[in-house]
Amino acid sequence: MKIGGNNMIKEVNDKNFSEEIANSDSIVVVDFWAPWCGPCKMLTPVMEELAKEMGKEVKFAKVNVDENPMISSKYRIASIPTVMVFSKDTVKETMVGFRPKADLKKIIERNL
């Protein structure tokens, strides 16, 4: 674990999901992941860099699908990583699987 590494990315769960996402003034990028998933591990540093670069305008969150089955089944997560862009409680974008950093950035930016 990096010390002070990724406090830019908020861990959310079944209980506080709607509070954290629906009540956010900015758009929220949510990374659905699990510890056993290889591509998720690769996406983590990419999301951390994006959070560092875009953290002022965009909120970044992640959901562990193993621990949060309600949210995962509500949004029909069938493959991980899945990254969703939320505006209030509307899903604006869904990206399944690893994506290059530049792609993610472009897709997030078009929702600003």
Place this chain on the structure above:
Amino acid sequence: MSERYDIAIIGTGPAGLEAAINAKIRNKNIIVFGSKELSAKLVKAPKVNNFLGFYNVTGNELKNHFAAHIASMGINIVNERINNVYAMGDYFALMVNEKMYEAKAIILATGIEYTKPLKGEEKLLGKGVGYCATCDAPLYKGKTVVIVGYNKESEEETNYVSELSSKTYYIPMYRGEYNLNPNVEIINHKPLEIVGEDRVTKVILEQGEITTDGIFMLRDSVSPGQLVPGLEIEEGHIRVDRNMKTNIEGCYAAGDCTGKPYQYIKAAGEGLVASLSAVSYLDSPKGI
């Protein structure tokens, strides 16, 4: 931390080797992934008559010339299969199972030998269709899963899935003895189509169909779009410009994987261009 190479080249046909030679001449630190046989397609060619300077040769003879050429330049081939390449931003991560290589630029010279997707497969990718059963299996806890296996290794993945899912079907696409858990049901009808609107609902077979929550396609070779997530594909080939640049910064492609004509000297020529483009990418100052 592992060494970060300047250029990783995937594939050892004429495109990959020509790229390797030129990157080496330009003094770049390279790693080349492929096989000792270099190219299965080349070795099988009965006669090659349009490769400048080498006439009336068999594919195997041409291969031997290629092998001598790279050996004389001290280029080694790493005999490992890359499962995935991830564009991390300013570098690429190349995965060989649990092992990872890093490179600042990559050249894809993978050839064109891969099976066409099933009807419905691409539409439902990530919506019940998957390519790595061990990766996504936990999402199918207590559900029904169909696995289409193209090789022996698929059996191990199937057994792993069967420990989590409530029902596992296995469709072998090869002949042999199957070493599967007793709760796996073997289906001997080939799949034709994957059906579903926003989720996979069933698989249609030559005879009959199976209602399922998910289906994994475990093929021998993956298409470039699966190899490098985010890579743009156009009519079955990697989209490149005249500099052999793909839509991903620092990622180049050459040879049959970029399109027709499927000819050795065209592949080699593209390998040269891809290599020089990658070199100038590496040498250019990078800013935002």
